Amino acid sequence: MIGRLNSAMRGSVSEGGSARRQQLYMLLTMAVRMGGGLLTFFVQARYLGPHNFGVIGAAISIAGIGSLVSDFGLHAYVMRRAGVRSSDVRRLVAAATAAKIMLSIPVTIGCFLWVWFAGFSGVETWAVMLTVIGLQLHACADILFLQVRIQRRVVMELRTTLWTYGVMVASVAAAAILTNDLFYTALAFLLSRIVYGTGAWHATIGFAAMGMVQRFAMRLRRLRALLRAARFYALDAVLTNVITNIDVVVMAYFIDARAIGIYVAGSRLVQNGLPLFVMHANLYLPSLSAQVHSKDPGIARTLRRFNLEFFLLALLSFAGVMIGGPIANTYIYGSAYAELNMLWVAFAAYVMGRVLICAYGVQLIAYDAIAARIAILGSTLFLTMIALVVALPQGGIHAAAWVMAASAFATACLMIAGIARYSLRPFAMVAQTIACIALACIVAAVFRH
Incomplete structure (x- = not known):
């Protein structure tokens, strides 16, 4: 039975598949990731309580920043180069994998040092460290799928994601429900990420053979050249991640752990699906880069379709948070998180803005305007930090939610x-963004009254 299933899978891959089929596979993969992430998120919030869940939220924030530092912008760089020069795919993926592994070691050590001086208790320190290791392993495994995505063999990633995320949900849920213990839940998460890494290795061994990776790792001159070429993408990725986590970092100086746990339960819930929008936008990156590089006049039509798609996704995301947030609060989080009911409008506005950023940011990368992206992200990060420092002492988590939106x-x-x-015609993007801002303001006014 399993043999026939694998043969069917390989058959669907060998048939090449249409672009529409590959998009379907990617959407299914995204759905599995989102569903698995949401289930583990809900279970941890419910059974660990606001305080312990605040510790998990801090771990996710720290590990997220560290993961993006070690990624060094390699995902975006490789995807763009693959669109311009398809013959470089195998070499680029192998070098990117080697660079990711090498960079992850010092970054993880840096995260450990931060945890050591952060003032957590003994058990909390171990739980944060296990979570950091698990997320770093996940990031290293995920980069192996780059070549699968570029070569439109996404069914292999879907198959691996299905069973490894099933293991993650089962193990983390069992640990949280049966023990209500922070340490054992973090340990279960780490073990599930080891399983994910093993599955990714096995699924992609034909495309990113580790012998090839090792040969490129030995050629330090080429590896350094790759890191130099990707350095702007690295800075861009770090700034993007810091902006999404700066609220929790600043809160630690103004708000107690329980309030942080309540805020994280809402903010990280809406952020849980954002990487999937980024992944979906990045699927367009090779073709957009190729059209820009070849000066294809059809790029205007492609961009219109692309921007309209993400405008609709932004509206659906807003509606999803407004409907799903209160439901999650009532039936999953429980009365301990009742204060979240006042924050859902701000969180919905935030996720709507982030979906638009996914679309606009990919276009800047396709135009090779990475310096402009960095300048924009750096300036908004600086202003956001100032706004949080000013607003948090008086407004607390309510002010923080609207500052992020x-x-x-x-x-x-x-x-x-x-x-x-x-x-020459950015008017559609302007109109779509104004429509989203107007929607958020109207809904906020209605809820306020």
């Missing part, structure tokens, strides 16, 4: 200004 829309508007240098 305003930051997302400010970033989107600045990115439109950057795209306008290359596009």
